[in-house]
Amino acid sequence: MSKDPGLQRRVFLKGAAAGGAAASTIGAAAPAAAQSATPPPSAAPPPQAAAAPGYMVLRPEEAAFVEALVDTMIPADELSPKGTDIGINVFIDRALASGWGKGDRLYLQGPWKEGTPQQGYQLSLTPAQLWRAGIEATNAHCEKAHGKAFDQLDAAQRNAVLTDLDRGRVTFDNGLSARAFWSMAYQNVMEGMFSDPIYGGNQGKAGWKLVGFPGVIENNRGRVVSSRDKRFEADPVSIADMS
Amino acid sequence: MARRLPDVDVVIVGLGWTGGIMAKELAEAGLKVVALERGQMRTPEEDFTVPRIRDELRFANRTDLMMNTQQDTLTIRNNPDQEALPMRRLGSFLPGEGVGGAGSHWNGVTWRWGDMELQIRSRYEEKYGKAFIPEDMTIQDWGVTYAELEPFYDKFEKVAGVSGKAGNLRGRKIAGGNVFEDPRANEYPLPPLEDPLSGVMFASAAKEMGYHPHPRPSANASQPYVNPDGARIGACQYCGFCERFGCESNAKGSPNITVIPAAMRSPNFTLRTNAWVTKVNKDSDGRKATGVTYVNLLNGEELEQPAGMVILAAYGLNNAALLMWSGIGEVYDPRTGQGLVGKNYCYQTGTGATLFFEDKFFNPFIASGAWGQNIDDFNTNWEFDRRPHNYIGGSTIAAGGSNGRPIGYRPVPAGTPRWGTEWKRATRQWYQGAMGIGASGSVMPHRANFLDLDPTYRNVFGQPLMRMTFDYKPNEVRLTEHIAGVINRIADTMGAKHVSRAGPRRSWTSVPYQSTHNTGGTIMGSNPRESVVNKYLQHWQLSNMFILGAGVFPHNAAYNPTGPVGALAYWAADAIRTKYLRAPGPLVQA
Numbered sequence: 132m133s134k135d136p137g138l139q140r141r142v143f144l145k146g147a148a149a150g151g152a153a154a155s156t157i158g159a160a161a162p163a164a165a166q167s168a169t170p171p172p173s174a175a176p177p178p179q180a181a182a183a184p185g186y187m188v189l190r191p192e193e194a195a196f197v198e199a200l201v202d203t204m205i206p207a208d209e210l211s212p213k214g215t216d217i218g219i220n221v222f223i224d225r226a227l228a229s230g231w232g233k234g235d236r237l238y239l240q241g242p243w244k245e246g247t248p249q250q251g252y253q254l255s256l257t258p259a260q261l262w263r264a265g266i267e268a269t270n271a272h273c274e275k276a277h278g279k280a281f282d283q284l285d286a287a288q289r290n291a292v293l294t295d296l297d298r299g300r301v302t303f304d305n306g307l308s309a310r311a312f313w314s315m316a317y318q319n320v321m322e323g324m325f326s327d328p329i330y331g332g333n334q335g336k337a338g339w340k341l342v343g344f345p346g347v348i349e350n351n352r353g354r355v356v357s358s359r360d361k362r363f364e365a366d367p368v369s370i371a372d373m374s
Numbered sequence: 375m376a377r378r379l380p381d382v383d384v385v386i387v388g389l390g391w392t393g394g395i396m397a398k399e400l401a402e403a404g405l406k407v408v409a410l411e412r413g414q415m416r417t418p419e420e421d422f423t424v425p426r427i428r429d430e431l432r433f434a435n436r437t438d439l440m441m442n443t444q445q446d447t448l449t450i451r452n453n454p455d456q457e458a459l460p461m462r463r464l465g466s467f468l469p470g471e472g473v474g475g476a477g478s479h480w481n482g483v484t485w486r487w488g489d490m491e492l493q494i495r496s497r498y499e500e501k502y503g504k505a506f507i508p509e510d511m512t513i514q515d516w517g518v519t520y521a522e523l524e525p526f527y528d529k530f531e532k533v534a535g536v537s538g539k540a541g542n543l544r545g546r547k548i549a550g551g552n553v554f555e556d557p558r559a560n561e562y563p564l565p566p567l568e569d570p571l572s573g574v575m576f577a578s579a580a581k582e583m584g585y586h587p588h589p590r591p592s593a594n595a596s597q598p599y600v601n602p603d604g605a606r607i608g609a610c611q612y613c614g615f616c617e618r619f620g621c622e623s624n625a626k627g628s629p630n631i632t633v634i635p636a637a638m639r640s641p642n643f644t645l646r647t648n649a650w651v652t653k654v655n656k657d658s659d660g661r662k663a664t665g666v667t668y669v670n671l672l673n674g675e676e677l678e679q680p681a682g683m684v685i686l687a688a689y690g691l692n693n694a695a696l697l698m699w700s701g702i703g704e705v706y707d708p709r710t711g712q713g714l715v716g717k718n719y720c721y722q723t724g725t726g727a728t729l730f731f732e733d734k735f736f737n738p739f740i741a742s743g744a745w746g747q748n749i750d751d752f753n754t755n756w757e758f759d760r761r762p763h764n765y766i767g768g769s770t771i772a773a774g775g776s777n778g779r780p781i782g783y784r785p786v787p788a789g790t791p792r793w794g795t796e797w798k799r800a801t802r803q804w805y806q807g808a809m810g811i812g813a814s815g816s817v818m819p820h821r822a823n824f825l826d827l828d829p830t831y832r833n834v835f836g837q838p839l840m841r842m843t844f845d846y847k848p849n850e851v852r853l854t855e856h857i858a859g860v861i862n863r864i865a866d867t868m869g870a871k872h873v874s875r876a877g878p879r880r881s882w883t884s885v886p887y888q889s890t891h892n893t894g895g896t897i898m899g900s901n902p903r904e905s906v907v908n909k910y911l912q913h914w915q916l917s918n919m920f921i922l923g924a925g926v927f928p929h930n931a932a933y934n935p936t937g938p939v940g941a942l943a944y945w946a947a948d949a950i951r952t953k954y955l956r957a958p959g960p961l962v963q964a
Contacts, residue, residue, distance in 0.1 A: 204793035211798060231436055238443045238462040240831060246459045249452055249883040253459055290794070297792055317792070325780040326431035341798060342805040344739055344780045347428035351612040351740040355568040362735045362806060373425035 184221045184331065187228040188259060192280070196266045197223050199282035203289045204320050211337045214320070222323030222332030223262070232259040245308075254311055265312030268303035269296070275304075329370045339367040347373060376667050376678040382406045382644075385666055385681035387651045387696065390475020391936065392922035392943040393687030394633035395533075398603075399947035400685075401640035403955065408679060409637075410649035410668050412688075413472030418630055422478075422620030430779040434618045439479045441469040441689070446833040448691065450884050452845040454708055454822060460831050460839065465885035467721075467892055468618070469689040473647060474630040476689065476890060477936075481617040481743030481776055482593035482626050484536045485933035486527045486941070488556030489520045490756055494929060497756075498766055507766065510821040511849065512718055514928050517900035517909035517962075520556045523941050526948070528560055530940035531591075534627025535599045535607040538562035538591030552588045554754040567596045567610060569774070571736055572809035573747035576773030579867050585749040590772060592744030593627035593936075605632045614777040616743025626743065648672050652835055654684055654700040656916055663702075663919040669835065683918045683950075686896075687943075690925030691825070694895030695840040698827050702916065703906060706824050708843075714906050716825035718894035719842065720930035723850045723879050724769070725858045726812035728785050729870035735806050738778030746774015752857060753816075753932045765849045767816030769857040770932045771864070775810055785810075787872040811865055813857045813876070814889070817930045820847045825895045845882050854878040891935050893927035901964065908962040910949040911942060917960045920946050 186194050201214025201223070211217065226232050234257035246253040254261060270280045273292060277284055281292060295301045296313040303309050323332030325339070327347070333339060339346055346367035354363060383405035386393045393409055401407045416439075421427070432438045441447075441464065449458035470476035490497055493515045498507055507513065530536075540561045541551025566589035569577070577587035594610040601607060608623040616626060624631045637643045648671040655664045655678065665680035686693040697715045698705055704713035752758050753768035760766060777783060785808040790800040828841040846854075858876035865873050899905025902914035907926055913919040922943050924935040953961055 205798075206795060208795045208798070210795065210802065234444070236437065236442050236444050236463060238447050238460045240460070242830065244457065244459055247452070247456070249881060249885075250450055250459045250461075251465050251883075251885040252462050293793070320793075321784075322431055322435060322781055325784075326435075327429055329429075330431060338780065341802050342778075342780050342784070343802070344778060344805075347425040348613065348739070349424060349611065351614070352609065354737075354740055355570070355612050358735075358737050358740060359571050359574075360735050361737075363737045363740065368425075370425040370429060 184218065186224045188232065189220075189224045189227070192270070193263065193266050194220065194224075195282040196270065196280070199289060200293075200316065201320055201323065203286060203293060205324060211341050212335070214323075216334070217324070217337040218328075218332045218334040219320055219323035222326065222330050223319050225331045226319060226322070227259040227262055233257055252311065254308065258315060261312055261315055264305070264307050265316065268305055268307045268309070268312070271304060272301055327370050336367040336369060376676040378678045378680065381680045381682070382408045383681065384408070384683045384685060385410065385679050386685040386687050387666060388412075388475060388686070388688035388692070389473050389629070389634060389645060390470060390687065390689070391477040391629045391633070391940055393475075393685065394477070394629035394637060395940065395943040396685050396687060396920075396922065396947050397637035397643055398633045398640070399944070399951065401637050401643040403951050404642065406642050407637070408644045408646065408681070410651050410666065410679065411473055411645065411647045412650040412671070413647065415647050416473045416478060416620070416630060418620060418622070418624055422622050424622045427619055427622050428613070428615050430781050433479075434779060434782055437464050437468060437618070439470060439472065439618065439620070440464055441471045444834075447839060449828040449831050449839050449841045451841070451843055452882060454843055458828055458841045458843070461884055466883065466888050467890040468887065469691065469890065473634060473645070474620075474628055477629040478620045479618050480626075480628075480936060483744040483934040483936070484531065484534060484538075484591045484593045484627075485937045486520075486555060486558070487931055487933055487938045488754060490754060491929070491931045492516045492518055492520055492523070501756075502761060506761070508849065511766065511847075512819045512821060513766070514899055514904055516898055516928055517905070518898070518942075518945070523938070523945055524556075524559060526941040526944040527937060528558070529944050530937065532563050533601050533603065533605075533632050534593040534940065535564060535595045535601055536562050536591050536593050536627065537564040537567050537596040539566050539589055541588055550588060552748070552750050552754070553586055554750045554756070562591060564596045564599055567592055567594060567742055567745040568612075569747060570741065570745060571734065572773040572775060573745065575809070575868060576811060576864070577747040579864050580747070580749050580771075582867065583864060585751045587747045587749050590744055590746050590748045590774065592742065594742045594744050595625045595627070601632060603632065603636045605636065607631065610742050612740050612742050614739045614741040614779065616741075617776055650835070651688075651696065652699065652837065654686070654696055654702060654919070656700070656702060660915060661917070663913075663916045683920070684916075686919065686921045687923065690923040691840065691892055691895060693921050693923055693925045694825050697896060697906070698840065699837050702913075705826050708822050708824055711821065714897070714904070716895050718819035718897050718928050719823050719825045719844060720817040720819055720893045720927070721844055721882060722889045722891045722930055722932070723815040723817055723846055723854055724813050724889070725815070725854045725861065725876040725879055726810050727861050727865045727876040728808055728810050728874040729865055729868060730785070730787055730804055730872040730874075731807045731809070731869070732871045734809075736775070736809055738775050738783060738805065741775055741777050743776045746772050748772040752860060763852060763856040765852040765856070766818055767849070767853055768932050769813040769815040769853065771811065771813045771857065771861060773809060773811050778805070780805070788874055811861050811876075813854075813861060814932050814934070815850065815853050815857060816932045817846070818849055819894060819929050823847075846879060851878055851880055891924070891930060893924045893930040893935060896921045896925040897928040898926040899928060908960075910953075910961045911946040912949070912954070912961050914960075914964060918958065920950065922946060
């Protein structure tokens with residue numbers, strides 16, 4: 132895989148730019164044309180997203196994958212900025228660096244068997260290890276089908292790959308369960324979209340504004356009856372706002 | 375070799391609702407009581423404060439208040455022919471850990487289970503005949519009656535500050551309450567909560583169809599309240615962070631604000647946290663428990679706590695595991711039907727529909743854990759004829775969502791794209807426009823559903839994990855088939871744009887979350903041939919040991935279990951205070 136000169140260049144660029152202002156969007160630059168026009172002011176990227184967050188865990192190739200993934204799933208449109216502009220890539224990186232990513236609360240003793248779907252997660256991998264293996268396997272799948280890594284595909288191709296993953300139509304050559312990887316990846320993207328901004332995602336509370344979730348609001352007691360069958364709207368409040 | 379500590383009168387394993395009730399009651403009776411809790415200290419002032427407690431990712435997804443499966447979990451399978459594998463992280467159910475246990479993070483639905491449950495075998499045999507009960511369905515009477523428990527239900531409701539509306543006051547039926555409930559001596563301590571839009575709409579549709587909607591009884595206080603022990607309970611703020619969270623308003627009846635601080639005020643009570651009990655010790659002739667062995671997690675030291683009485687008050691499943699690890703009683707064997715520890719393990723079932731309206735605003739984030747409207751026409755309504763549907767048990771049917779936390783709550787109609795702009799549009803639209811109608815259904819015990827020890831996997835102390843073998847049997851599938859039809863018929867009258875219809879639940883899966891209502895494994899009954907504990911929750915063989923919690927339920931009803939969990943703890947505490955302490959020994963002759 133690393134023989135691909137394009138990939139080498141990308142890896143170099145990512146490494147060189149780590150910490151640089153452009154780092155978080157390089158991988159997603161190519162398909163930007165396929166995305167919709169400038170969002171209205173209310174959905175504009177928040178100031179936090181402009182500051183380069185840097186990555187704790189993701190390697191350059193992985194960062195490119197994650198950025199492409201979150202921008203494919205959460206494109207910029209009139210409803211929200213794109214995934215990297217609301218920090219979902221940063222959320223995933225921080226989650227993998229956290230105790231959760233390292234297998235906190237996960238029973239990891241063997242022996243390991245495939246089990247039935249009813250028996251749930253049965254891999255020997257921590258979430259961080261599963262992301263790493265899953266990115267590698269998905270990129271290998273994309274190289275095989277299209278001759279390019281996932282982040283180098285155009286938007287339609289990336290959507291098609293994700294659809295195949297989502298419908299269980301992908302088998303990884305290395306034996307990794309595509310279902311296990313995808314269900315975690317999908318869930319983490321949603322967590323990055325909708326969790327409190329303190330975790331790095333949902334910047335500008337874009338996910339909360341999308342649905343109208345008011346955040347860690349303190350008191351609805353007076354609203355139960357007065358807001359019944361009326362849309363209750365409020366500027367969402369986060370943990371940081373109240374701290 | 376474990377270091378032996380000085381004797382105490384009572385050692386309690388686990389400090390949630392049941393341990394807290396027993397700690398308070400026995401410390402007040404003058405006994406020296408030590409509680410051993412394997413988790414950490416939790417107080418509302420330090421642990422449940424805003425804004426930190428309103429963190430969906432940490433508490434709902436990462437299950438911060440729950441049992442840590444890295445240290446101890448179960449292995450699971452659907453039937454005895456499969457190989458059980460570890461539940462490597464929590465999913466289907468969420469046992470608590472730490473002071474307050476699951477009582478910190480429950481939703482607060484507080485029902486009374488009546489004689490239809492407590493005398494289940496007698497009642498069904500009387501009405502439907504013996505042949506109606508399948509041979510492999512091991513239901514049995516509990517050995518206690520509703521009349522005996524009524525004062526203790528009353529007490530628990532008053533301690534927890536339950537809001538609701540009586541439907542049967544001393545035999546007088548009251549419209550608007552649950553007219554099918556067994557008679558109550560008193561009204562609920564607090565009036566019902568406000569209703570959500572979904573509850574109003576559901577109640578109207580249900581009433582139109584001849585059913586009997588009523589507010590769900592809720593340990594989310596509708597008004598500020600001072601309980602009989604002087605604990606101050608705040609008014610529910612409808613914040614939508616109830617189940618899986620602690621309550622910052624002290625509005626959820628929980629042991630952390632009621633019985634535990636009351637016990638802590640007694641000089642007779644000592645709490646040791648980070649104290650992981652590995653074994654119950656017994657004397658050489660197996661007549662008395664002598665205390666427990668535990669590990670101080672702060673330094674790894676193994677300690678023996680001798681005690682005159684042992685109270686098992688861990689999560690129900692863990693009480694069963696402790697008996698198995700301690701070699702107390704015979705572990706159930708499904709091939710022979712012999713053995714009682716681990717027998718009659720039950721889960722719950724259920725089904726539901728989601729209704730999507732284009733012109734409604736549900737504000738799902740304005741919510742209480744246990745509010746909403748319920749119908750019991752297919753549950754405690756004994757006139758409901760089970761014969762045509764060919765099942766035993768029943769279902770509650772209710773509407774009233776507990777939250778709008780957006781990582782977990784994003785209903786969309788089937789066929790909606792899973793990401794991208796169209797996904798966003800649908801997610802935005804239906805977040806406000808959707809409501810659910812949900813049924814919780816009973817599960818009857820079955821010969822092939824049980825708990826025992828796993829031959830392969832071990833916990834951090836090297837003890838075998840408990841193995842759970844469970845699946846829904848034809849009785850439960852027929853129940854959800856029937857009740858799904860009822861739900862769909864109600865939903866069809868409500869004018870929704872789309873309905874994701876209810877369907878039967880056929881097989882149990884360990885993911886995703888469904889219900890933390892696990893019952894059985896240390897069941898109660900009227901004789902030692904068919905139960906681990908007697909009607910006072912006293913162990914039949916070790917008469918100075920009492921086992922609390924939902925593990926003593928011989929079957930699982932449609933109702934949430936905390937009402938009888940609390941009532942039975944008060945009932946057992948009363949039996950200890952008024953009977954056992956006067957004449958220590960078996961309270962029921964075998």
